[in-house]
Amino acid sequence: MHFDAKKVVKSIFRTVVTIAIIMVLVKLIYAGMNRAYDVGYRIFADEPITPPPGEDKYVGIVEGNTVMEIGQKLEENNLIRSARLFYFQELLSVYHGKLQSGAYVLNTEMTPFEMMAVMAAGYVEEDEEGAEPTDTANDEPEEDDGEYAGSEDITEDSGDMGASIDVPVDDTESME
Numbered sequence: 001m002h003f004d005a006k007k008v009v010k011s012i013f014r015t016v017v018t019i020a021i022i023m024v025l026v027k028l029i030y031a032g033m034n035r036a037y038d039v040g041y042r043i044f045a046d047e048p049i050t051p052p053p054g055e056d057k058y059v060g061i062v063e064g065n066t067v068m069e070i071g072q073k074l075e076e077n078n079l080i081r082s083a084r085l086f087y088f089q090e091l092l093s094v095y096h097g098k099l100q101s102g103a104y105v106l107n108t109e110m111t112p113f114e115m116m117a118v119m120a121a122g123y124v125e126e127d128e129e130g131a132e133p134t135d136t137a138n139d140e141p142e143e144d145d146g147e148y149a150g151s152e153d154i155t156e157d158s159g160d161m162g163a164s165i166d167v168p169v170d171d172t173e174s175m176e
Contacts, residue, residue, distance in 0.1 A: 042081075043088050046112050049078060054109030061119065063101040067091070070099060070119070080112050089113065095120040 048054065057077045061070055067090045071083030080086050089112050090096055098120035106115050 039085070039088075042085055043092060046081070046085070046089065048109045048111050049081065050108040052109045054107040056105050056107050058103065059106055060103045061099065061101045065101065067099065074106070074112075074115065077106075079106050079108060079110070079115065086112055090116060 057079055059073055059077055059079070061073070065073075068083055068087050071080065071086030071090075074080045074086060075083045090099065093113060093116060095113075095116040099116065100119060100122045102119075102122070104115075104118055106118065110118075
C-alpha cells in the first residue's frame with residue numbers, strides 16, 4: 001500500500017485551516033452577541049452616571065434639535081454615556097417625539113428615561129380631529145366619580161419628580 005505524502009499533508013492542512021476559520025467565526029459571533037446584549041440591556045435598563053446626590057447640570061434644548069443633537073448635548077454635559085444609545089432609548093420609549101425645547105436642570109443621578117420625562121413634561125398633544133390641542137402636563141384632575149370611595153391624593157417627593165399617586169383607602173370601618 002502506497003501513501004501519497006502530498007495528499008496527506010494537503011488534507012491535514014485543509015482541516016487545520018477549516019477548524020481555525022470556524023474558531024474565528026465562533027469567536028466573532030460570541031463577541032457580537034455579547035455586544036448586542038450589552039446594548040439591549042443599556043437601552044432598557046441604563047443606570048445613572050453617578051450615584052446620589054449627583055450634580056445638577058443646566059441644559060438648553062433649542063427648537064428643531066434632533067434627538068441625536070439632544071443626546072450629544074447630554075453626553076457633552078456628562079449626563080449620559082452615549083448620544084447614539086440615547087437616540088435608541090428615545091425611539092423605543094413612550095417619550096418618542098415628545099421632547100420639548102427649553103432650559104432644563106438635569107442631574108447626573110437621573111437615568112436617561114427620567115431626563116426624557118422632564119424634557120417631555122410640557123408636551124402638547126393634539127386630539128384626533130385636529131381641534132384644540134390639550135396640554136397633558138397641566139391637566140386638572142377630574143371630579144371624583146366615586147370609583148375609589150374615600151381615596152386620597154398623595155404626593156410623594158422621593159426623587160420621582162413629585163408624582164401624584166391615587167391610593168384607594170379602606171373605608172370598611174366607616175361603612176358599618
